Amino acid sequence: MDAPAERREIRQQLAARRRALTPPQRMAAAQGLRRSLEQLPEFHTDARVAGYWATDGELPLNLAIPPLAERGQQFLLPMIGRERELRFAPWRAGDPVEPNRYGIPEPVTPHEWFAAFQLDLVLVPLLAFDRRGHRLGYGGGYYDRSFAFLGDQARPTEPLLVGIAYAFQEMDAIDAESWDIPLDYVATDRELIDCHATDHGTPA
Numbered sequence: 250m251d252a253p254a255e256r257r258e259i260r261q262q263l264a265a266r267r268r269a270l271t272p273p274q275r276m277a278a279a280q281g282l283r284r285s286l287e288q289l290p291e292f293h294t295d296a297r298v299a300g301y302w303a304t305d306g307e308l309p310l311n312l313a314i315p316p317l318a319e320r321g322q323q324f325l326l327p328m329i330g331r332e333r334e335l336r337f338a339p340w341r342a343g344d345p346v347e348p349n350r351y352g353i354p355e356p357v358t359p360h361e362w363f364a365a366f367q368l369d370l371v372l373v374p375l376l377a378f379d380r381r382g383h384r385l386g387y388g389g390g391y392y393d394r395s396f397a398f399l400g401d402q403a404r405p406t407e408p409l410l411v412g413i414a415y416a417f418q419e420m421d422a423i424d425a426e427s428w429d430i431p432l433d434y435v436a437t438d439r440e441l442i443d444c445h446a447t448d449h450g451t452p453a
């Protein structure tokens with residue numbers, strides 16, 4: 250199977266598996282995710298933390314986010330810009346949203362927004378990941394384009410990229426494309442994975 254066809258197949262399988270979860274499974278996973286994220290010191294202190302509005306079976310952030318506001322940290326949602334890059338607008342529970350071209354809710358006429366380089370921590374949605382931090386998204390290339398500037402920098406740096414996934418979205422290895430920007434961590438419903446750790450549990 251050629252690489253694009255294989256990626257398409259993996260995307261479809263994992264999206265279907267995510268959609269098939271029951272509401273109790275999804276709620277338990279959201280609680281597990283909160284515990285994993287709280288193991289990351291930056292999640293407690295970083296000023297600007299971007300996330301996503303979970304759709305189509307994505308792991309919900311709704312249990313992980315409320316402590317941020319209590320600690321005085323800002324939470325932001327992605328907005329799709331004209332050049333197919335992401336911008337990030339502050340969003341609090343109750344603020345108005347409207348669907349973007351993919352039907353994903355975005356903040357409406359925000360007072361201010363920030364570019365990717367202005368963020369401190371980014372919770373990145375994905376369909377599949379491996380322990381090295383390689384990721385497969387929806388294929389729009391939004392995160393890779395928006396965070397391409399990290400490609401020239403020694404990692405980890407700011408913003409810190411933290412993939413968010415159900416544990417079953419892990420794969421042994423995902424082939425990186427030249428434009429892929431790897432994740433620094435992956436937080437699942439089971440554990441926090443440090444993608445810079447040298448031992449990935451598999452022989453080199």
Ligand SMILES: Nc1nc2c(c(=O)[nH]1)N(C=O)[C@@H](CNc1ccc(C(=O)N[C@@H](CCC(=O)O)C(=O)O)cc1)CN2
Pocket residue numbers: 301302303304307327335351353374375386387388389390391392
């Ligand atoms: N909740 C959430 N918000 C997010 C993302 C995400 O993955 N999850 N994104 C992450 O990048 C950005 C939106 N990216 C997207 C990229 C492609 C498709 C998409 O193409 N969806 C269709 C396929 C249509 C097609 O083939 O053209 C689909 O999945 O069926 C959707 C969103 C920003 N916001």
Ligand SMILES: Nc1ncnc2c1ncn2[C@@H]1O[C@H](COP(=O)(O)OP(=O)(O)OP(=O)(O)O)[C@@H](O)[C@H]1O
Pocket residue numbers: 374384385386387388389390391392393394397426428429
């Ligand atoms: N830095 C970049 N500049 C221009 N195009 C890019 C860049 N990064 C990715 N792309 C384009 O985006 C397309 C999708 O990339 P890829 O399949 O890796 O997306 P993805 O990471 O799965 O999606 P997403 O980030 O939206 O979740 C690729 O065809 C690639 O050409």
